[in-house]
Amino acid sequence: MAESGVRVQDDGTLWVMYGEIDAAVQARHEDDLQRRAQAATAQIRIDLTDVTFMDSGGLRLLYHAATAGPTPPALLGTPRRVRDLLELSGVDSLFEVEDPA
Template sequence: MNISIEMKENEQVTKVRISGEIDAYTAPKLRENLFQLSEKAGAVMVINLSDVTYMDSTGLGVFVGIYKNICSNNGKLQLLGLSNRLMRLFEITGLTNIMDISSEDEGEAK
């Protein structure tokens, strides 16, 4: 169970590409890497999940926490590249109704 997190940060947008599995073992690493960035005022974060092969509810919890932080600090979060399986997971939980989520691989935060 491995996870790889690549981040490119400039003054306006933090682009993140996650690869591997997001589960109870890897979610703490994901949270540790992204949570501090989500607390910046006006943060804009674009997270590409096209290389994520598996995610469980622990991973969903990390994204909900990041989303709440970003929103409370007047920022924006966009999730890109969700596989059908990941998209279904977000749909079942109702998160597609509140988060900016796309199955497309490319894009910018709105």
């Protein structure tokens, strides 16, 4: 099974998500990410380049960043399937979605 999870870098303002971001990843990282979002003093950037799948558990992690952080988070390298999930859920307006290079 491929590795999945979230690495936090740049003093907590860069979250790098990779692999399948699902309920298992949510369970492992939710408390830490929520604390980091609440403590953030700068915009949170979330790199989704290496995300292969996201379900409602992953969506919940993104939502914490959007509602607890000081400004709307920037989503980097957002795969089409994740954009579709954000749009379908009606939360895409909570984020700055940057187009891939």
